[in-house]
Amino acid sequence: MRFTMKRHPALSLTIALVIVSGLISALFVRSESFAQAPAKNPNAIATSSAQLRLTLPLKEGSVRFAIIGDTGTGGNEQYQVGAMMEKYHSLFPFQFVVMLGDNMYGSEKPKDFENKFERAYQKLLDNKVKFYASLGNHDQTTQVNYEPFNMNGKEFYRFTKGNVAFYALNSTYMDRRQIEWLESELAKDSSEWKVCFFHHPPYSSGGKHGSEKQLREIVEPIFVKHGVNVVLTGHDHFYERVKPQKGIYYFVSGGGGKLRKGDVRSNSPLTAKAFDTDLHFMIAEIVDDSLFFQAISRTGETIDSGVLARQPKK
Amino acid sequence: MELRNRVESKLPKLSKDSTPEQITTHKKAFEDAVRSARMNAKPGDIFTTGTGEYLRRMIRTEFKGPDRGEVKEAILDAETAGVPLKVNYPYPETKEVSAIPPTMLLKLPELPEELNYRFVGRHMLLIDKENGLILDYMLNALP
Numbered sequence: 001m002r003f004t005m006k007r008h009p010a011l012s013l014t015i016a017l018v019i020v021s022g023l024i025s026a027l028f029v030r031s032e033s034f035a036q037a038p039a040k041n042p043n044a045i046a047t048s049s050a051q052l053r054l055t056l057p058l059k060e061g062s063v064r065f066a067i068i069g070d071t072g073t074g075g076n077e078q079y080q081v082g083a084m085m086e087k088y089h090s091l092f093p094f095q096f097v098v099m100l101g102d103n104m105y106g107s108e109k110p111k112d113f114e115n116k117f118e119r120a121y122q123k124l125l126d127n128k129v130k131f132y133a134s135l136g137n138h139d140q141t142t143q144v145n146y147e148p149f150n151m152n153g154k155e156f157y158r159f160t161k162g163n164v165a166f167y168a169l170n171s172t173y174m175d176r177r178q179i180e181w182l183e184s185e186l187a188k189d190s191s192e193w194k195v196c197f198f199h200h201p202p203y204s205s206g207g208k209h210g211s212e213k214q215l216r217e218i219v220e221p222i223f224v225k226h227g228v229n230v231v232l233t234g235h236d237h238f239y240e241r242v243k244p245q246k247g248i249y250y251f252v253s254g255g256g257g258k259l260r261k262g263d264v265r266s267n268s269p270l271t272a273k274a275f276d277t278d279l280h281f282m283i284a285e286i287v288d289d290s291l292f293f294q295a296i297s298r299t300g301e302t303i304d305s306g307v308l309a310r311q312p313k314k
Numbered sequence: 315m316e317l318r319n320r321v322e323s324k325l326p327k328l329s330k331d332s333t334p335e336q337i338t339t340h341k342k343a344f345e346d347a348v349r350s351a352r353m354n355a356k357p358g359d360i361f362t363t364g365t366g367e368y369l370r371r372m373i374r375t376e377f378k379g380p381d382r383g384e385v386k387e388a389i390l391d392a393e394t395a396g397v398p399l400k401v402n403y404p405y406p407e408t409k410e411v412s413a414i415p416p417t418m419l420l421k422l423p424e425l426p427e428e429l430n431y432r433f434v435g436r437h438m439l440l441i442d443k444e445n446g447l448i449l450d451y452m453l454n455a456l457p
Contacts, residue, residue, distance in 0.1 A: 106408045110334035137392065137411045141430075141443040142341055145332040153330035174416035176424055200413055213381060214388065214415030 054091045055294045055305040062287035063162040064092060068256035069100030069234025070136070072116040078257035080298050081279050082120040088296060089124060092283055097129060098166065100234030100253060101136025101199030103149070108140050132159060134168040136199035136234065158185055164286050165191035169198035171215055179218060186226035193286055193310060196223065197232040203250045205268030206236030208260055223248055229311055230291065238264055238276035239295050241304055247311050255279045275303040315426050318442065321347045344445040349402045357401055360440055360450040369422065369438065370455060376418040377457050385415050386456060394434040404446045
């Protein structure tokens, strides 16, 4: 027996309207994602995945990673951020984490490596998520030999994932040796995406620290010349997505373990989006010409998200 | 450097995949060995009068122009109170490291890879970054 269904003209119109309205609302969600309200209850910890919201597309073959900065306090709030990262990892199985420096505040005895790093991200480490660290102004150089930081004995190094090249730099000591290395590596790099990550922000609206202009004077021309797409930094203990500068996307993500509440200068011309009322971390996904990002508070609320288009190649 | 490298070559090599225990043990052994080998080291052995004058001159050039206040502020901002100004003492790992503006760093003579310049307040230190020892220091290097 064959069943045939005749579509009524009114039904066709309804279907068309549903599709069109779906497309329109999708467009609004995309543009709205740049203006998320900040987390409303910084003291509450999300306890069920129902409260979690993923805005990243989880496309096949994409490069998926998380970003944390200024983490190594060993305090409760660092652990709460770590726990939230674990929850998001179950929704968005990121393959690795980049660390933006200040991985360890204070002493660096064997117990500190446990308390200020290993235990805070234990489940991620158990799930074979790799961490790639850069050094901050509170870090000892000897961290370069610590196996879970994957620095291979180097203060500055490069690694690739898919079509993305990542450059970890040591912004506390940006000497001639490092600058020459960076120039020469970038010059021969044909990756589709080039992402640099380090501690001190060339652009930031922080009241306590803010933009590191002398660092910017040296590194920005190199980034521009060699087509660096994205720069991830910490040092200022908050989240800021900076308006693109000379075509480059800058993020400040220094609230993975410490918070400097209310430190973002209001009306800063640099700010595209900022969040300084709770700790946070970021997740990101790169696929083809798009970088999708989501910044998430300690309590699991999305504080910013969106998609960045890859700049034309130099 | 020769002395330092000789001392280091006698120690078990630290792997790039080390455990925290191995890192701590190696650092302490290295620190002790260099300290004994340089038992009679004193301030000015490396930052000699001539070297010191040259470094001060180079640093002064960084303090010209409208951003000089910011340069100084960036260095003095670091919490370094309590760092001992003593040769052969370790730089305390609990203390922050002041970031030297790269614009200034590029004006200073390049050091061997194992050493770093560092500021504590207005004073400049020469540090062995692998064992944390203060090899020499120069008072009031910043104008």
